Amino acid sequence: MDGNKDESIRCVNIAQKFIAAGENEKAIKFLNKALRLYPLEKAKVLLNDLQNNEGGRGGGEPPPKNAEGIRQRTRGGTDQKEKAENQENEPADYTQEQLQLVKRIKKCKDYYEILGVSKEATETDLKKAYRKLALQMHPDKNKAPGATEAFKAIGNAFSVLSDPSKRKKYDVYGPETDTSHSHAHSDYTHGGYEGDISPEELFNMFFGGGFPSSGTTHYRRSRHAHHTHNFYTRDTQSESGYTLFLQLTPILLLIFLSILSSFFVSDPVFSMHRTDKYSVERKTYNLKIPYYVKEDFRPEYKGEMRRIERNVEEEYIGQLRGNCWRERSYKENLLWKARNYGDAKLYQRAQDYQTPSCDQLQKLYS
Incomplete structure (x- = not known):
C-alpha cells in the first residue's frame, strides 16, 4: 500500500501541473487515477474543485480578458504541459x-x-x-x-x-x-x-x-501472535526449573562419567606433537612419520612396535585427509564466489591458494 501511496502522490503532482496549464480534463484523469491508487485527501479536494468549476461553466473555459492574456496562457500552458509530460514519461529516480x-x-x-x-x-x-x-x-x-x-x-x-x-x-x-x-x-x-x-x-x-x-x-509479527507468546510464557514459568533440570541431567551424567573414567584409563602410547610428557621423537619405519613417546617407551612396548607404528601412520593420514578436504572446500568456495560475482582478483587469489595437506597426501600415495 505504501508503494501505491507514492504513485498516488506523483499523480497528484502531475495533475497540479495540468491545472496550472489549463488542461483540466487531463488533471481530472490523473486525480481519478490517484484516488484509485490511494485515497489522498488532497486529491479529493482538487477533484471536487475541478468538477464544480466544470459544472458551473458548462464544461467550457472562461473567455480571456484580452489577447495578451491568451498569449500568456498559451505559452504558460505549453511549458507546463511539456514539463508534466516529461516528468511522467522520464522519472529520474528509477528505470x-x-x-x-x-x-x-x-x-x-x-x-x-x-x-x-x-x-x-x-x-x-x-x-x-x-x-x-x-x-x-x-x-x-x-x-x-x-x-x-x-x-x-x-x-x-x-x-x-x-x-x-x-x-x-x-x-x-x-x-x-x-x-x-x-x-x-x-x-x-x-x-x-x-x-x-x-x-x-x-x-x-x-x-x-x-x-x-x-x-x-x-x-x-501480528498482535495476536505476540499475545499468544506471552500467554504460553506465563504458563510455563512455573515448570521451567524442573524442565531445565531434566534437560541438564544427561549432560551432568556425561561429565561425571568422563571424570570417573579418567581415573581408570591409562595415557596413550604416543602423541603426534611434542609435549613435556611425550618428549622423545621417533619415526615410523615405513613412511618415516614423526611421533613422540615417553622416556620409558622402549622397554615397555618392545614387542608391539609394528602395531604402534601402524596406528601412528593411520592417525597421520587421517589428519591429512581432513585438512585436505577443508583446503579444497575453501578453494572451491573462493572460485565459486569469484565466478558468480565476476571478481578477477578473487579468482586469481583462489587459483594461487595452496593446499599443502593435499600435496603431502599425494606425495605419500605416490
Missing part, C-alpha cells in the same frame, strides 16, 4: 525495467512464481534466484513504487521455501489457506505463511549488509 520487475512480483500468485523457480527447485536453485532478485529489488537500489513490498515478498518466499517443513505445508495447502489477513499483509505472506526472520535480516545474511537498512522497514 522502466525496475518498475516492470516490481509489477511482475506484485502480480505473482505463489512463492515459486515470485522467485521464478519450479516446484522441483533445489536449495541451490532457490539461493541463486533469491540472490539475483534481492540485489535488483532492494529498496535502497530500486526506487520504483512498490519496491519495498516486492522486496519483502522475495525475502518471505525464500524464507518459507528454504525451510523443508514450511515448504511441505505450503505445497500441500497452497497459498490461499488464510483469508483473515489484510490485503497489504498478504502481498508478501500469501495466505499467512511467514518466514522466521525479516527480509532485511535475510538479505544481510546473504550479502553481509551490502546496502544500508534506512530504506527498508522490518515487518512485525
